Amino acid sequence: MAKKPGGSSSNNSGWSGKMGYVLAAAASAVGLGNIWRFPYLCAKYGGGIFLLVYLFLVLTFGYALIMSETAIGRMSGKSPIGAFKYFKNSKLSAAGGWINALVPFIICPYYAVIGGWVLKYLVGYVTGETQAMATDGYFGGYITSNTQPELYFVIFILLVLVVILGGVQNGVERVSKVMMPVLIFLAVIVSIYSCTRPGAVEGIKYLFIPNIHNFSIMTVVAAMGQMFYSLSLAMGIMITYGSYVDKHQDLEDSTTKIEIFDTLIAILAGLMIIPAVFAFNGGDPETLSAGPSLMFITIPKVFAEMGFGTGAGIVFFVLVFLAALTSAISLCETCVGTLTNELGWSRVKATLIFGVFSLILGSAASLGYGVWGDFTIIGMQVLDFLDFLSNSVMMPIAALAICLLVWRVIGFDKMEEEIGRDSAFKRKAIYRFSIKYLAPVSLVAILISSVLSAFGIISI
Ligand code: TRP
16 A cells, blocks of 8 residues: 555645545455454454443544554654654664564465455355355354365455556555445445344344443453554554645544544444344354354354345445455555565565465465364464464554654654644543553553463463
């Protein structure tokens, strides 16, 4: 995504218009994270209480971090590594930039594995397997079957690489603008259907009514990881985007819009999936904690019961596929951008080497559910480990680096001046409090607790 969307240079903004940045940031934010990841984490880690913690984090921490990253990008005019060096040219500062830049390298390969699963389901609906895909155990059987999941993963990653090499991302931007409203429309229909099934009310209650008994430290760890993931934070994307933002744009207002949009889609996805668990499985705790497979278990059941289920399935998975594809393209583009800028590689070389890297890591993630199932890292299968490594370990460190950059190097006065350039900075107190206290304390706590629990030293 290291390019100037819109391409116009008649004003000093790289974005096509006032809404350009908001739309582009929202298009990056909305992806599998909202539709696939949010519902399963919410179901697994406490329902309403998870939602409450998530909303609190988005409004304080997420808000402060988006604005910081965008402002850092706008001040320096650079992508993450360059931006960190711009403010302080030291090894430590460069390391802060690198940790941000490396996160998408870990996410992209396994994102493409999930993209492959989505593609398989799309093909399944097209070939009329609507009923078969709704049977219990279908998904588990599928992901452990080795050849097919690997094949779909390879197709998915090749599609991404072809687009990157072909340089047609501009078209992709346009596609995602049309796609987004259709996706929302369909999500509303499916969630209404799902919420009106007999027994679904319990699911709606589970999603919206916080129950303190469902709370554990994992609720906070998972919610924070999800916030980074869903808002594309702590990985340099927003710094890069910020470097294209017009000097006169109101950052606070744009941030609020992005957050509302992203969170609404996540809640909508929760409403499609969680009530269905209650309607079809009676809220079975095992299904609720199904993890990454949840969407692939419940959504097919909804479609199998619906009139026009096959048609709805096709449209739904086309949209999820496109959302996943556009997000994977921007993840890949970020990695290629880092390699070309920092190592001086040509675009083709960077894309090819990154492609091989993704194929290897992604294959390990895909086959890790099948033939390589015995190979686990600290008790986790490869895909789960990559997700854990990026979201629970690297992103907290990357976010900490940003907080320190703001607090110790740039200073609040300068940040606040940048954010409040043309319009009053309204939530200054929340901003300072988040960056100075809330963020560092919770980031360190999360880092320590997730690492200790991964090594089995504490159980959370
Ligand atoms: N936020 C995206 C989602 O919810 C995933 C993502 C994370 C992403 N980082 C990104 C997408 C960078 C594009 C670019 O699915």
